[in-house]
Amino acid sequence: MSAVDELPPSNALLGDPDALRRRLADDGYLFFRGLLPAAEIRAAADGVATALRRGGWADARGLASAERRALNPMEALGDPAFRAAITSRAFNRIPYLAELRGTVRSLLGPGAFSYPVKVLRAIYPERPPGVPRGRYVHQDYGVSGVQDMLTTWVPLTDIPVTLGGLAVRPGSHLGPPLRPRVLRRRESGWATADYRAGDALVFHCLTSHAALPNREASLRLSGDFRWQRPDQPAPAQLVLGPGGRRWEVFSRMFAPEPWWESVPAGLTLSPRERMAAIPPGPSRYFPVHPGWRHWRPPGGAVH
Ligand SMILES: O=C(O)CCC(=O)C(=O)O
Numbered sequence: 001m002s003a004v005d006e007l008p009p010s011n012a013l014l015g016d017p018d019a020l021r022r023r024l025a026d027d028g029y030l031f032f033r034g035l036l037p038a039a040e041i042r043a044a045a046d047g048v049a050t051a052l053r054r055g056g057w058a059d060a061r062g063l064a065s066a067e068r069r070a071l072n073p074m075e076a077l078g079d080p081a082f083r084a085a086i087t088s089r090a091f092n093r094i095p096y097l098a099e100l101r102g103t104v105r106s107l108l109g110p111g112a113f114s115y116p117v118k119v120l121r122a123i124y125p126e127r128p129p130g131v132p133r134g135r136y137v138h139q140d141y142g143v144s145g146v147q148d149m150l151t152t153w154v155p156l157t158d159i160p161v162t163l164g165g166l167a168v169r170p171g172s173h174l175g176p177p178l179r180p181r182v183l184r185r186r187e188s189g190w191a192t193a194d195y196r197a198g199d200a201l202v203f204h205c206l207t208s209h210a211a212l213p214n215r216e217a218s219l220r221l222s223g224d225f226r227w228q229r230p231d232q233p234a235p236a237q238l239v240l241g242p243g244g245r246r247w248e249v250f251s252r253m254f255a256p257e258p259w260w261e262s263v264p265a266g267l268t269l270s271p272r273e274r275m276a277a278i279p280p281g282p283s284r285y286f287p288v289h290p291g292w293r294h295w296r297p298p299g300g301a302v303h
Helices: 017-027 038-054 080-086 089-096 098-108 236-240 272-276 290-294
Strands: 029-032 119-123 150-155 166-168 200-204 209-211 220-228
Touching: 017 029, 017 098, 038 080, 038 089, 038 119, 038 220, 080 119, 089 098, 089 220, 098 150, 098 200, 098 220, 166 200, 236 272
Parallel strands: none
Antiparallel strands: 029 200, 119 220, 150 200, 150 220, 166 209
16 A cells, blocks of 8 residues: 555644634545544444344454345345344444534534434455445545535444555545546555544545455445535435435434434425536635536446
8 A cells, every 4th residue: 555645633633623624625634533432433333243243244253254245335225134234323323423523513513414314334355246336436526416515434443454444535625526436556646544443534525535445354344424514405315315204314213312413404405316416516615626517426326
């Protein structure tokens, strides 16, 4: 990985929202070491790993099954063990942890909220056929169509570079959209980390990012949690779930929990495909490159 840079942590800026926003505007991301309470992340990892082990995704030593159960999260949702993992309480609690919520709110504003739909990644050692979608260079604007949406990427366990954590291209948010392609292992201009449980990577929706290949024998477990301000329309599928319920997904399961927060009342919902098809408007943080005027959502899903 010699050409890939090490992500510098921004922990020293915590407590200084102006400085955090300036760094986000300059670099397109913020990396925090040990932001989240280790016990909470360990509980989430245990819940997810136990459910997957029961379903045969991994053995008692944590080695991934020889036969891959799923390549991507959407396909994985067809598997009852994965559904048990993604609906587990401790995993769903992560975006409600004060350390994460407070940090995102210091960037986006006090009313910022996380989408109830969360993405769990249980990524197998990389082998043909197929490459997971997260391995493609992409920008999360295509996920929601919400300008200034932030993604928080959270490793559930320690994720050394060989286990295939997330890489970002610092400064790419200031340029035009990059075309989707699989990220190679040693590309200059990219940065990643030997992640530890409790770390969090926050990045802007115009920042190019991609996962590195999993070269180990175990599953890589991580979660993506996305956030926006309440004064912008939100993608309906990320609030109501892919099935288009009339209520906020997970609210029936978790509303009794003391940590649960509903999405803001009066939020405007719109179909996500419609939102993501429109080029992003001005950002509150930095001038948007004119190349984004020609934005077209990638043909296939790449995230
Ligand atoms: O974790 C991955 O494999 C990809 C994550 C990603 O693309 C995202 O969080 O937007």
